[in-house]
Amino acid sequence: MRLLLATLLAATAAPTLAAAPTLSPQRSAATRAMFEKIVNMPTVIGRHQTPAMTQYLADQYIAAGFPAADVHVMPYHTGSATGEDDTAALIVRWRAAGTPKARPILLMGHMDVVEAKREDSTTDPFVLTEKDGYYYGRGTIDMKDGITGVTQALIDLRAAGFKPKRDIVVLFTGDEETNGIGAEKGASEWLDLLGHPEFGLNADGGGGGVLADGTPVGFTVQTAEKTFAGYTLTVRNRGGHSSKPRKDNAIYSLAHALDKIEAFRFEPMLNETTRAYFAARAKIEKGSLGNAMRAWLANPNDGQAADVIEADEKEVGLTRTRCVATRLFAGHADNALPQLATAMINCRIFPGIDPNAIQAELARIVADPTVVVTRNDNYVASIASPLRPDVVAAFTRAVTTLHPGFTVFPEMSTGASDARPFRVAGVPVYGTNGAMVVVPTDFRAHGKDERLPIKSLDENVVHWKLLLSDLAGK
Structure with missing residues (x-):
C-alpha cells in the first residue's frame, strides 16, 4: 500500500524554467484508455480479475514491440484451499542494446486492489469516473496510476527509439494487498527471470502533493518501510455460569492486557532515512513540533522530544515501532462466563527489528501468564535501503523538471509493500512514483471515493520517462 507523507512544506520559490515536457494528445488518450480499462477491472482477491488484467497488460507490451519471449504471465496461488485466490504476476524484460553496462533495474507494482462497496462510495468504485478535476475509482492512487505510468512510459520510450544501456525488468504482482506471495516469489524463484536486478524502483511508494490552496508540499522518495x-493475545478460562462471577475472567484479563499495550511506548530510534527526513523537516517546521525535531536530532536520547513528534497525528509512526489492537473476539453465550477471549494486535515495526523480539516485548508488557502472545505470520524484518545517490539524484531531477520549486525528501513508510522481500534478499528498492495528490486531508487509498487529480496521470507517465531515461540511459 503507497503512503505519502503529508507534512512536507516546501520552502523554495519556483524558479523560471523552460516549460515542462508533456504527452502528446494521442499519447494522453492512450494513457487514459489504459487507466480506464484497468480501473474498471475489480482486481480484488476472489473476483478472478487479476489474471485478466495481467494478460491485458502483457498484450499491450507485445503490441508495442516487446518480444513475446520476454513477456511472461506467471499464474500462481496465494494459499487459499478453495482456489478462490488464484492470481498472476507479469514479468517483462527490455533487454539492453549491446552489452549491458550494469545489472538490470527492476520496476515494481501491484495490480490487485482492496475491496470497495458501491453503497459506501459516491461513485461506482469499479467504474472510472471523471469529476471535479479528478479520476475517481478504486486503484486510482493505490496503485493503478503507477501501473499505467510505468507501462506507458516504457511503451513511449521504445516507440521513440530509446536504447537502454542496461536491462529494464518489470514485475507487477497480483496479491500485494493480501498475502504478498508474488513478491516473495519474485525475490526468490523468479530472480533468474528478473536478471538478478541491481536495484528496484517501486511505483507503490514515493510521490508528492500540494495543499488544498495550491501550496507545494513536496515529493518523497521511499527508501525504507516498517x-x-x-x-494474537489469547486468554482461556474454565468459564461457568454468569450468575456466579469470579475474579479470573478471560475478558477482563484480556482488557487489562490491552490497557498495558495501549499505554506502552516503544523506544524511539533513527536510521539513515528518518534522520535525513527529520533534518529536512526541522529546517522548515516551526513551533513546538519543529523544536522537538531539532532537539531529538541533536540528542537521539531525548525521548521526551521524540514523544512530542510521535504525538503529532501527521508524524505518528515515524519515530518508533507502534502496535495497535485491531480485532476482538470473546465469549460464547450471553449467560456464560467467557472461556475464550482473543485480540489481534497489528504492529508496524521499525526496520531492522526482529518481529520475534516484538513478540517477546509484548509478553513482557502484558506480564500475565494467563495471556498468551503468539505470532500470526512469519515475516522477517524489513531492511532500509541506503540513500543511493544516483537514484535520489535522478528522482530529484525528474521531480524538479515537472514541478519546479518542489523539495524532495527521503521517506520511511509506516505501511508495507512488495519491496520488503527484495530488500531482505539484498536488492535495495526505492519508492519513486511521480503522481501527486492533495494532502494531508485527501489521501484516500483503501478508503471512500479514492481519487487522483486528472493532470497527475499524464505527469506520472512523463515522470517515469524522465527517470528511466536518466538511470537506464547512462
Missing part, C-alpha cells in the same frame, strides 16, 4: 507483523 515491517508488518500480526500477533
